[in-house]
Amino acid sequence: MSFSSASDRKKSESAVAARGSGFRFPQRGLHVLAAVALLASGACGAPQAHPSAPNSGVVEVAPKTVDADAFGRLPVADTFGAVPDAPLDAEVRSTNGIVLHPHRELPVFDGPGGRPVARIPVMQIGSPTWLPVVARHDKWAKVLLPARPNGAAGWVFLAPSDAAVARSAFEVHVETESFQLFVTENGKEIGRWTVGVGKPVTPTPKGRTFIMASLQDARQTFSPLILPLGAHSNTYASFGGGPGTVALHGWPDPSPFGTPSSDGCIRVPDDALSLLSTLPLGTLVLIH
Amino acid sequence: MLQKRTAWAAGTLTALFMASSALAAQGAEDATSSAFGISATGPVTIEPTPAVTSSDEKKQRSVATVAAPAGSISAQALNAKATQDTSSSSVVDLQVQAAQLTASAVRAECSDGEGTASIANVQLAGETLDASPPPNTEISVPGGGTLVLNKQTENADGSLTVTAVHLVVEGTQTIEVASATCGQPVGETTPPPPPGDGGETPQPPPADAPRPTPVPGHLPVTH
Numbered sequence: 001m002s003f004s005s006a007s008d009r010k011k012s013e014s015a016v017a018a019r020g021s022g023f024r025f026p027q028r029g030l031h032v033l034a035a036v037a038l039l040a041s042g043a044c045g046a047p048q049a050h051p052s053a054p055n056s057g058v059v060e061v062a063p064k065t066v067d068a069d070a071f072g073r074l075p076v077a078d079t080f081g082a083v084p085d086a087p088l089d090a091e092v093r094s095t096n097g098i099v100l101h102p103h104r105e106l107p108v109f110d111g112p113g114g115r116p117v118a119r120i121p122v123m124q125i126g127s128p129t130w131l132p133v134v135a136r137h138d139k140w141a142k143v144l145l146p147a148r149p150n151g152a153a154g155w156v157f158l159a160p161s162d163a164a165v166a167r168s169a170f171e172v173h174v175e176t177e178s179f180q181l182f183v184t185e186n187g188k189e190i191g192r193w194t195v196g197v198g199k200p201v202t203p204t205p206k207g208r209t210f211i212m213a214s215l216q217d218a219r220q221t222f223s224p225l226i227l228p229l230g231a232h233s234n235t236y237a238s239f240g241g242g243p244g245t246v247a248l249h250g251w252p253d254p255s256p257f258g259t260p261s262s263d264g265c266i267r268v269p270d271d272a273l274s275l276l277s278t279l280p281l282g283t284l285v286l287i288h
Numbered sequence: 289m290l291q292k293r294t295a296w297a298a299g300t301l302t303a304l305f306m307a308s309s310a311l312a313a314q315g316a317e318d319a320t321s322s323a324f325g326i327s328a329t330g331p332v333t334i335e336p337t338p339a340v341t342s343s344d345e346k347k348q349r350s351v352a353t354v355a356a357p358a359g360s361i362s363a364q365a366l367n368a369k370a371t372q373d374t375s376s377s378s379v380v381d382l383q384v385q386a387a388q389l390t391a392s393a394v395r396a397e398c399s400d401g402e403g404t405a406s407i408a409n410v411q412l413a414g415e416t417l418d419a420s421p422p423p424n425t426e427i428s429v430p431g432g433g434t435l436v437l438n439k440q441t442e443n444a445d446g447s448l449t450v451t452a453v454h455l456v457v458e459g460t461q462t463i464e465v466a467s468a469t470c471g472q473p474v475g476e477t478t479p480p481p482p483p484g485d486g487g488e489t490p491q492p493p494p495a496d497a498p499r500p501t502p503v504p505g506h507l508p509v510t511h
Contacts, residue, residue, distance in 0.1 A: 068335070072333075079507065097497075098494065099497050103441065103443065103449070105329060121329060121330075122329065122462060123329075123330075123456060123459075123460070123462055125459045125460070125503070125505050125507050126433070126434070126456055126459040126460070126503035126504070126505040127500060127501075127503050130497065158444075160443065160444060160445035160447070161443035161444060161445055161447055161449070161469065162444070163444065164441070164443075164444060165444060165494050166494050166495045166496060166497035166498070167494045167495070167496060167497055168496075168497040169496065198510075202510070211500075213500075213503070213505075213507075214500040214501065214502040214503060215502065215503060215504075215505050215506075215507060216502045216503065216504050216505070217504075217505060217506050217507065218504065218506075219506050220511070222511055223511075225502055226507070226509055228507055228509055233510045236510055239508055239509070239510045240508030240509075240510075241508050242507055242508030242509065244510055245507060245508075245509050245510065246509065246510055247507075247509035247510070247511070249509070249511065262510070262511060263510040263511060264510035265509055265510050265511045267511075277500075277502070278499050279499075279500075280496075280497030280498060280499065280500065281497070281500045282497060283497075
């Protein structure tokens with residue numbers, strides 16, 4: 001955990017009470033910054049650079065400080081949010097499978113040492129947040145974000161204890177024109193199915209995204225399990241009262257498989273859903 | 289295909305930073321411990337309160353009451369304490385309406401990389417729960433949500449975080465009560481990445497990402 005040194009010098013506080021739907025303390029100077037990696041002591045402005053470990057030869061780029069108010073105003077990188085200032089992920093290709101889970105809300109920057117553009121919550125629809133890492137630079141990792149627009153990405157500074165890192169050996173590939181979905185493990189295909197994709201007027205968006213959550217939604221009957229992705233429909237700004245999230249899910253009958261028939265989602269046969277349900281969150285989904 | 293099933297996938301940063309053996313070789317670093325009483329993210333947001341961090345002398349902070357709007361979340365006598373190697377936090381009279389969760393006392397302690405949590409008179413929807421739950425005890429919340437008691441996570445730098453109560457309700461509201469972290473070295477000393485490394489070759493390989501647990505919830509997707 002890291003908190004600003006100013007707050008550490010305070011003694012005890014008296015009772016606090018909430019105001020409104022957010023929770024903000026009346027006392028000034030209670031700089032409890034819940035979720036910010038505050039390794040840099042520099043003020044906002046140009047990124048700080050300082051030498052890292054001795055003999056490393058690497059000049060670190062430290063993150064800009066984000067105060068509590070600014071942090072709270074950053075858009076939330078979840079399926080309901082939009083991160084208009086985030087850089088875009090332009091490459092639709094495989095990675096080494098590294099995925100990252102924040103232990104606390106983390107700020108996302110538009111580049112190493114850049115401007116804060118979003119904040120990543122710890123959960124996504126009740127599942128823990130796991131995001132794929134698509135690039136890195138020293139202690140910075142570029143991750144795909146599950147908010148709009150499609151392809152939104154951003155840079156996270158990884159201070160000690162900020163995040164867990166793991167690796168998914170799997171990737172999901174969808175070829176919309178031939179209605180094929182195949183899953184690879186360490187680059188080798190382990191399953192392939194004919195699936196249903198979006199209608200021409202509501203196409204499944206192409207690009208690089210990921211499995212964002214694993215949901216048992218009792219309010220629908222078309223699939224026992226829904227795997228929302230980090231992508232959204234490009235034609236629906238909202239759908240069914242939701243933000244237009246695209247998902248992998250099953251279907252009660254095989255009629256859609258091999259056809260462009262959905263409102264954007266990828267409808268898969270039961271055994272495909274069984275395999276997909278075992279893939280780690282953050283697993284890359286490449287849609288061509 | 290078998291996948292190791294881990295609760296919250298305490299991975300390491302070695303994939304990105306190739307740290308392990310080099311960190312050990314760096315010699316003694318000051319440890320840092322921290323703790324907070326209560327925190328919440330989602331529709332109701334509570335910044336960690338009270339919260340302390342220490343890498344040397346004892347730090348302690350207390351808050352008499354924390355209450356979210358309409359009494360949806362409340363706790364009393366919140367306390368957080370930390371010294372270099374030990375931290376603890378406690379609250380009394382916890383109430384979380386959305387999960388019908390009450391507890392007369394909630395406490396977490398972390399010392400030299402080991403954590404304990406205890407919860408007195410804890411009830412979930414009228415059912416009394418174990419006062420000394422084993423680490424990472426998961427319980428479904430009636431009406432939707434997950435409660436994890438004595439949640440223990442090994443952080444990337446080898447420190448341990450123990451959170452007595454970790455609750456997620458309605459898919460989007462997370463509440464953590466009594467969390468303590470210890471054994472965290474200050475001043476990350478990261479060895480340089482190998483030359484020409486673009487982040488494509490992790491060494492040594494990181495842990496396998498965990499198999500997900502489906503969560504009850506609702507999200508209208510573009511079916």
